[in-house]
Amino acid sequence: MRKHEAQTGRSGPEYISELEHAIALAAYIVLRHGDFYAPFLDLLEKELVEAKTRETPRAKAKRLLRAYATPAHSRELQALSISVRSE
Secondary structure, three states, rough: OOHHHOOOOOOOHHHHHHHHHHHHHHHHHHHHOHHHHHHHHOOOOOOOHHHOOOOHHHHHHHHHHHOOOOOOOHHHHHOOOOOOOOO
16 A cells, blocks of 8 residues: 555545455564564554545535435525435
């Protein structure tokens, strides 16, 4: 994993698979070469948790619109022709 990838907010099954592979490799390196490399393992584990829980922009927008879709705002959403039903 390159440094910029952790900062770009990547997610998805391919990225998660890459992270899991990197974690296994980092665990091997820690066991083989010592605790000096443990921070890399911690970083990868943290990124894996974040990647698994990261919302896509579309999912986030739907969640926010559902929260906004109260009777008081329904006319505004209808004027925009926005449907927040699940697809």
